[in-house]
Amino acid sequence: MSKQIDIKDLDIYYGDFQAVDDVSMHIKPRSVTAFIGPSGCGKSTVLRTLNRMHEVIPGASVKGEVLMDGNNIYGAGVDPVNVRREVGMVFQRANPFPTMSIKENVLAGVRLNNKRMSKTDADDLTERALKGANLWNEVKDRLNLPGSGLSGGQQQRLCIARAIAVEPEVLLMDEPCSALDPISTLAIEDLINDLKDKYTVVIVTHNMQQAARVSDKTAFFNIAGTGKPGKLIEFNETSTIFSNPDKEETENYISGRFG
Amino acid sequence: MPTSTQTTEADPAGAPQPSAQAAPAKAPKAVVRPGDRIFSGATLAAGILILLTLAGVALFLLAQSSETIEAQLTDPSAITGGNGFFAYVWPLVIGTLVSSAIALVVATPFALGIALFTTHMAPRRLAPALGYVIDLLAAIPSVVYGLWGLTLAGNLTGFYQWLATWFGWIPIFAPDADGAISSTGRTLLTASLVLSIMILPIITSLTREIFLQTPRLQEEAALALGATRWEMIRMAVLPFGKSGIASATMLGLGRALGETMAVAMILSPGLLTASLLVSGNQTIASEIAQNFPEAAGLRLSELISIGLVLFVITLLVNMAARAIVAKTSVKGS
Numbered sequence: 097m098s099k100q101i102d103i104k105d106l107d108i109y110y111g112d113f114q115a116v117d118d119v120s121m122h123i124k125p126r127s128v129t130a131f132i133g134p135s136g137c138g139k140s141t142v143l144r145t146l147n148r149m150h151e152v153i154p155g156a157s158v159k160g161e162v163l164m165d166g167n168n169i170y171g172a173g174v175d176p177v178n179v180r181r182e183v184g185m186v187f188q189r190a191n192p193f194p195t196m197s198i199k200e201n202v203l204a205g206v207r208l209n210n211k212r213m214s215k216t217d218a219d220d221l222t223e224r225a226l227k228g229a230n231l232w233n234e235v236k237d238r239l240n241l242p243g244s245g246l247s248g249g250q251q252q253r254l255c256i257a258r259a260i261a262v263e264p265e266v267l268l269m270d271e272p273c274s275a276l277d278p279i280s281t282l283a284i285e286d287l288i289n290d291l292k293d294k295y296t297v298v299i300v301t302h303n304m305q306q307a308a309r310v311s312d313k314t315a316f317f318n319i320a321g322t323g324k325p326g327k328l329i330e331f332n333e334t335s336t337i338f339s340n341p342d343k344e345e346t347e348n349y350i351s352g353r354f355g
Numbered sequence: 356m357p358t359s360t361q362t363t364e365a366d367p368a369g370a371p372q373p374s375a376q377a378a379p380a381k382a383p384k385a386v387v388r389p390g391d392r393i394f395s396g397a398t399l400a401a402g403i404l405i406l407l408t409l410a411g412v413a414l415f416l417l418a419q420s421s422e423t424i425e426a427q428l429t430d431p432s433a434i435t436g437g438n439g440f441f442a443y444v445w446p447l448v449i450g451t452l453v454s455s456a457i458a459l460v461v462a463t464p465f466a467l468g469i470a471l472f473t474t475h476m477a478p479r480r481l482a483p484a485l486g487y488v489i490d491l492l493a494a495i496p497s498v499v500y501g502l503w504g505l506t507l508a509g510n511l512t513g514f515y516q517w518l519a520t521w522f523g524w525i526p527i528f529a530p531d532a533d534g535a536i537s538s539t540g541r542t543l544l545t546a547s548l549v550l551s552i553m554i555l556p557i558i559t560s561l562t563r564e565i566f567l568q569t570p571r572l573q574e575e576a577a578l579a580l581g582a583t584r585w586e587m588i589r590m591a592v593l594p595f596g597k598s599g600i601a602s603a604t605m606l607g608l609g610r611a612l613g614e615t616m617a618v619a620m621i622l623s624p625g626l627l628t629a630s631l632l633v634s635g636n637q638t639i640a641s642e643i644a645q646n647f648p649e650a651a652g653l654r655l656s657e658l659i660s661i662g663l664v665l666f667v668i669t670l671l672v673n674m675a676a677r678a679i680v681a682k683t684s685v686k687g688s
Contacts, residue, residue, distance in 0.1 A: 149579055152574075152575065177582070180580065181581030185579035187576065187579075191575070193591065193594070208580060208582050208586055209581075259579075
């Protein structure tokens, strides 16, 4: 099911501006990797290159390689649409489709693959995905109501259900809890713990406690100053990063001291 | 968890709430600043002016129609056509509605296509130029469209002949009793096609603005699921823009209903016929424009009263548009 990711010498640009400089890392399958760092350090940008969502922004480009189980997703002739079908993504703000019901939202990705599903298959998949996202018990009686009627935390879990319904190899999460209250955040963190049994999860977060709680490995990004590209400073076991990091810069950030 | 329940229980008991009890007794007077008062007065006046204008137009049309209404009640045969007002006006209403409907059916798919192309498909450098050209179409005076339409009419006769030959069994493409079609091409179909080009820019630019407002988050949600560009448009852009598309087409319809000059120049008017390929039919606006210069007395009043009918039709169209927009609006996120 899940794939390993190898990032090799990745430079990321917005037009002429270089946002990220020379990132290389290896992400193991069935693990949770957290990206932390100050705002503007390029952690979300790196995340978005992993499913080729980066290039949706006009003028954006990438140099280097991202290998999923050895296949370069930036190789010649690779269709970004196929990449995105294997790499699911959850965004900072919950974005269920407002005109679709809860069930239609869950099935949206599957319907894209032009699979003709029988009604029972569709019902089963909806139930499985919603159970996988810890949302089933809360919405099972109102599957045909619009997804926009749910609370913020429920909407975010609906988006996770939508992402895992297509059974991706990798799940990317871009600050999935930044707009949620602590209870909903806890629900999502528990969910991330369950998800890593099946998927390779990469999560961007501003919350260092969250990174410490959910991730196996942590990547710390930093930026030298405005207008300079972000760099990967340290990539290590989460326990090492938060107790005894190799780099002083990491130590300073973790402990709240800068410069 | 336990801490939060404790605090909510402790709060009402612990802190007295004098403000809640004092408030109803004496509400403090709101401060009004002169600038605010002047501004609110000015905007109110502007709002009322619109209502007055609308009422004024309606009253004028009604008052000037009184002669026709009187004739209709006392001597219907005095009205043009000799069979009363409704026999006179209904072919015009049909002609107006049919030509506008054809224009809408032809223009809307093109307009949506152009709007989607400029907002989501075109290369970034081409899109603004294309949008600009479309807006320029709206700036062309309708007289010029009329002149162009006359040339177009002559060139369309071959196509109309072909339509009549192969699709003549459909009433709207049927040739006349002698098996002939209009030799000049100045038919309702030509007028409708020119109308469709005239309403194209308004529908295009309105829908373009709406498509540009699609929340980026929705578009990215679709793309991240592995949607192709078209699938993204279908999942995110079109559902979000549904009400906007409806109101844009209705505004286009409003323009088509009232368009006068181009139709008056192109159409060689005549009696109501089902076929769009023979000369005949007439629209309200064009009927007024063509007959107004020589009209006097009862004839003038007749023209004003068919103007009233057009006024009512456009009012209904706008109300329908409002209703559709209210019904299909999507709560944006």
